[in-house]
Amino acid sequence: MEDGTAERIRPRDRILETARDMFHKHGIKGVGVDAITEAAGTNKMTLYRHFESKDDLVIECLRATACSANAMWQKFEAEHPGDKLAQLHAWVRMAADCLMVDGRGCDMANAAIELSETDHPARRVIKELKQAQRDRLVGLCRDAGIGQAELLADTLSLLLEGARVSLQSVGAEGPSAQFVRMAEGLIASFRGAAAR
C-alpha cells in the first residue's frame, strides 16, 4: 500500500503546483480555474474545497514561490558556508541562469503588474515577500564586507528585475544579455570603493 499510492500526490498539492506553472506561463488573468483543475487531473469542486477563491489560490502560489526562493538561499549557504562573497557571486550566477532558461519574469512582479487594483489581497503578500528578499540581499552584501551594502543590493535588485521584464519586451538579445557583466562590474566597483 505504501507503493503505488506514494506516486499519487494529494490533489491540493497537484492543484498548487499546476497553478504555479500555469500562472507563471500565461499570467493570472490568462488562465481560468477550469483549465487549472483539468491540467491537474481533478475538478473545480475539489479546488474550491481546498482554496477559498481564485485569489486565495494565487496568494498560496506566491507563498510557494517565496518558499522556493528560500530554498535557493539555503543552497547558497550550503555550497559556500561562511563565504558571503562567494554566495553573492552564486546569486548572480543563479539570476543569470534564471534569465537564460526561463524567458518569463518574476511571478511576484508579474502578479503585481497584472493585479492593478491597489486593494487586491495579493498585493500585501507580494510587498511583504519582496521586502524580505530585499532584506536578505542587503544582509548578504553587508556580511560580504561591502560598504554601501544597501545601495549595491538595491542596484542589483533593480538590474535583475529590469532584466527579467526586458527579456519579455525586447527579447533575449536586448539589454538583459549583459546582466552578468553589469552585476559583476558593480560588485567589483563597490568592493574597490570600500578598499580605497
Added chain:
Amino acid sequence: MEDGTAERIRPRDRILETARDMFHKHGIKGVGVDAITEAAGTNKMTLYRHFESKDDLVIECLRATACSANAMWQKFEAEHPGDKLAQLHAWVRMAADCLMVDGRGCDMANAAIELSETDHPARRVIKELKQAQRDRLVGLCRDAGIGQAELLADTLSLLLEGARVSLQSVGAEGPSAQFVRMAEGLIASFRGAAAR
C-alpha cells in the same frame, strides 16, 4: 462653427486616448471595450468601426505611447541643443519624475507581461518600439562621448525598467527610491573610466 465644435474631438481620438489611460491604469485584460467606450462618451459600434479588434486598439495605443516618447526625446534636444551629456542627465531626471508621479510601469513592458502568448500581434510591435528606444539611448550615450556606450545605455535601461516594476511590487520606499543616485553614479563612473 469653429467655436464649440473645436472642443469636441473626433470619437476615434477620444477612444484612443481613453483606452491608453485605462489600459495604463488597469491593464489590458483588466478593462473591457464597453468600459472604454462608455468612458470615452461613445459606444462599442463606433469603436469597432475605427478599430478591427481590441488587439488592434491595443497596438494603436502602444504606437501612440511610442509617439509620446519620441516627443520627449525631441524636448531633450530642444532644451539642450547639441549638449548630449545634458540630454542624458535630462533623461535621468525625466525617468525619476516618471517614477515619482506615476506609480505604474511602462505600458510596453506591462503589455508584454500581460500578453504572454508568444504569437500575440502586439509583441512584434512592443519589441520593435522598445528596440528603437534602446538604440536611441545608446546613440545618446555614444554622442555624449562615453566609452562602452552600449553597456551604459543597457544598464540604465535595465535600472529604469526594474525601478518601474519594483515600484509596483515593493512600493515607493523600495529599491526604486535610489534610482537617481544609481543612474548618476553609473554615468559618472563610465565617464571616469573614459577619461582615465
Added chain:
DNA sequence: TCTAGAAGTTACAGACCGGTAACACCCTAG
C-alpha cells in the same frame, strides 16, 4: 434644403468566467 456618411442605440450571439449545489463514488481507518 437635401443628402451622404458618420455616429448613436438596442439587441443579441456565443463563449468564458468564478463559484455553488446535489449527488454518486471510492478508499481507508476502525
Added chain:
DNA sequence: CTAGGGTGTTACCGGTCTGTAACTTCTAGA
C-alpha cells in the same frame, strides 16, 4: 464489514467578455 471523509461528476447560476446586425439619429457639406 462498515462508516465517513475525501474525491469525482454533472448541472447550473449570474455575470462579463468580444464582436455583430439592424436600425435610427445627427451633422457637415454641396
